[in-house]
Amino acid sequence: MAFEFLKPVSDEVQAHAMLQPQHAIGNVIKIHTAHTGLPQLNGVQMVLVGVLENRRDENALLQIKNVDQARKQFYELFPGNWLLNIVDMGDVHPGDRVEDTYYVLQQLTAELLSKKIIPIYLGGSQDLMYPIYRAFDDIKYMINVVNVDCRFDIGDIELPISSRSYVGKMVADQPYNLFNYSNLGFQTYFNSQDEIELLERMYFDATRLGVLDEDIKLAEPVMRDADVVGIDMAVVKAGDTAFAKANPNGLTVSKFVVYRDMQV
Structure with missing residues (x-):
């Protein structure tokens, strides 16, 4: 047990x-x-x-x-x-x-x-999203995973799983439980062009930080439809948090709290 x-x-x-x-x-x-x-x-x-x-x-x-x-x-x-x-x-x-x-x-x-x-x-670390996802193996429906993060975390599926490659494992490993993957808050310069193109080819959803800054309400239908939500604190901008891995650009604390309210 x-x-x-x-x-x-x-x-x-x-x-x-x-x-x-x-x-x-x-x-x-x-x-x-x-x-x-x-x-x-x-x-x-x-x-x-x-x-x-x-x-x-x-x-x-x-x-x-x-x-x-x-x-x-x-x-x-x-x-x-x-x-x-x-x-x-x-x-x-x-x-x-x-x-x-x-x-x-x-x-x-x-x-x-x-x-x-x-x-x-x-x-x-973010790789723990993978065993949480695998907990749905015996549940008879496909699930929606949402990642609030400046990176897609797809990575190289040929390499061991890490905090930067767990999404690739979700896509590639059987049994296939993933119906849709959505990223909220990504920043283009943190993601390779290959990953961006792969996300588009698989018809997964990704919303850039700048778009969310203009209209945070775009995140609500994505969050409401999620079965699993992961939040990387690196998505919050450095000026609003003491998090060691924070970036100069990112969500403000006020926008971040809106994400929290969308999950309640």
Whole structure:
């Protein structure tokens, strides 16, 4: 059972949750702790999972240690006018091999989908989109994948999978689950002409950053029709984030928040 590989949320983050106002998410969310174990998932619609795997990130200098800061920020928010049961299931730690982490993530995603629960993964590198995609192998319909990223991440399918080549693996590897791939926010100079032409030949969708800057509403039908959404923080411009891989051009934070709202 994939849930056995989940590690509890840290004591520091649990303490931070307890300090939040009564109606903040930190006081509403159920948390996987070392003391109480994993909460029951009956009636749960959404779960939060940290993934500390980034060995296939081509730009990673250090291994991800935790996603505690992201958790703390999330716990400080207040939910909207909707009823939603959320559980923080803790973290998936790296396996002995990257493939071990892929296996756990695929099985975890498949199990959650079978329970009609939506997983939200924090951290990790973009190649983790591949095992999430593979979780749909036993589901009898083709899916739409959306990537909010300045790059297409198609790469060379002959080379080992990486954060820059996982989309090519989705297209080439059986079983074929991919109905459509859409990119939002790409910048031409980050993508080879071969990749751009391949996307056009396969009738996949791609919307340039400049087009979205003029009309962010163009992203809404794409996001609404998505089964899997991946967001690379490199799509946010450097002036609006402390992210180490940020680029001079990119989405502003205000536009980025609109993407978030489109997924709710």
